[in-house]
Amino acid sequence: MSRIGVAFDKARADGRAVLVGCMPAGFPTVEGSIAAMTAMVDAGVDVIEVEIPYSDPVMDGPVIQKASDIALAGGVRVADALRIVEAVAATGAPVVTMTYWNPIEQYGVDAFARDMAAAGGTGLITPDLIPDEADEWLAASDAHGLDRTFLVSPSSTDARLKMTVEHCRGFVYATAIMGVTGARAQTSDAAPVLVSRLREVTELPVGVGLGVGTGAQAGTVAGYADGVIVGSALVRCLLDAPDPAAGLAALRALSAELADGVRNPRR
Amino acid sequence: MSANAPAPTGQLPDAAGHFGRFGGRFVPEALVAALDELDAAYRKAMGDESFLAEFDGLLRGYAGTPSLLYPAERFSAKIGARVLLKREDLNHTGAHKVRNVLGQALLTKRMGKRRVIAETGAGQHGVATATAAALFDLDCVVYMGEVDTRRQALNVARMRMLGATVVPVTAGSRTLKDAMNEAMRDWVANVDDTHYLIGTAAGPHPFPEMVRDFVRGIGEEARQQCLDLTGALPDAVAACVGGGSNALGIFHAFVGDPGVRLYGFEAGGEGMETGRHAASITGGSSGVLHGTRTYVLQDSDGQTIESHSISAGLDYPGVGPEHAWLHDSGRATYTPVTDREAMAAFELLCRTEGIIPAIESAHALAGALKIAPGLAAELGREPLIVVNLSGRGDKDVHTAGEYFGILDKEQ
């Protein structure tokens, strides 16, 4: 079983959900993003999701767009993202990469899978790659023992849910709302319905993301999902801070709050 | 069936939207249901006589098609080829774009959606979409890069007059590709009641095939008009290529005519050697952008490189996947035309024919100038070239006026 699978099993045994925290690679700098992700692990984030910055991130809202722009303006490369994966994996936390497809296609799908595995990463989350177009990735992830997290959505038909989970390994990513990344005031009504539809077609752990930003929301999502995925709210800690030290302090505080939330599932 | 009505689709793309190794769907799962719904509605419409009749009626009665095929004799004399201009500039709203927009607006109604969104660069597609939205009583939001809203202020005003909301996009490079990103984000969030009316033959399946089918009347008309006028098929067909809709629109009817050479002219901007261009096929490589696999201007990490062209409508770092395939298969030839070459052809058409072309279309005219001598030598006679004059230059008067230095100072 993959390291992600182990983390989900352990959390399930503890009666809690896994906390997945997302941060763009190279934001605000390569070293700064390693420091941020390490701080997140220290404060209780279970799984780190390293997002590879991309020039045209259609699934991301303004916060992650802005962080990605800063990272790209700073010159971050795909090879840097792999270096970050390696540094963060050294903390012992499972590290997944979230990436739009074109950077992987240009790196070379098999080469990226090989280097990701060598860096100690566990797998990829692919927001704009659906299994229908993923033959090359299916082969490369099998060859290099990586997990595959495809997204499912409230709009997915039953047939597509079934097909998509059949191609997933590690965990499934359920997008809670119809929309892009970004913390929202209210958690979604659609998410619990989607998760229960998933339970009918898979035993895989289900992570829910898009819109979670507070400990209370994390607790609510932990009430029905196996994983709570948080991105924009964490990124905003760094974006809004007057200086890097204040940013890291805010990031630690929110990580701890979210970690507390996933330990207090509201059922 | 009339020349304007799209015929049943040919063999490409395959059922999943692939043109060889290009095309397909590289989209968030959240959009798949909407794309499937659109695909089903479009296929049903293509086989539905009442839809085809309504579309044809709109094209003829509202847009003013079939557009003329005009023998441009004074222009021809200057370039050493017999040039026939397909006068899409005479259509309502001033470009070929109206054909696609009317087709998709009709489909929007059939799908029971009440809101359309669109991206626009120059504003031509935005104006066409706002026009159709007014006609069909649909809510309309147009995303436009902030840089372009300033470059094309007049078109922003036109869209607003027609009742559309224009949203300036401040993300990324603040141009067409970012407007397209923002429209995609809107669509993911509002897909239940909203149709994304993509303005060119690009994007995820079924858009490239569907847009081609809505504009293919251009070539079907031109082929028959050319036969009627000259008794023969042309030696070559020339069009400018941004996303590729006007070019596919005129190419498609000729793809099965082996004697007809197909030429697509990309925006060479300041010159290929400067890197400041928008020639995705000539200067790019295979990649994934905006939901499809095609030729893309990108760096070795797959980050999109900003494009440059004097023509806002060609200023896009990707191209429709069918063109990528036509290029790979060798059926069509793609060549860059620089800003300077396009503007020289622009001026020549103004002065010889009294027609002010869109700067986009001026790239096709410049292309005809380029290929004429080689074709004449190869054929041993004056070549016959059909050029798609995809739009009129009203929107470009400011840009062209500045380029030629003919605006009075206070303007």
Ligand SMILES: Cc1ncc(COP(=O)(O)O)c(C=O)c1O
């Ligand atoms: C007149 C005209 N021609 C051509 C284009 C380029 O688009 P396409 O390549 O899809 O025909 C545009 C786009 O705005 C246009 O306005």
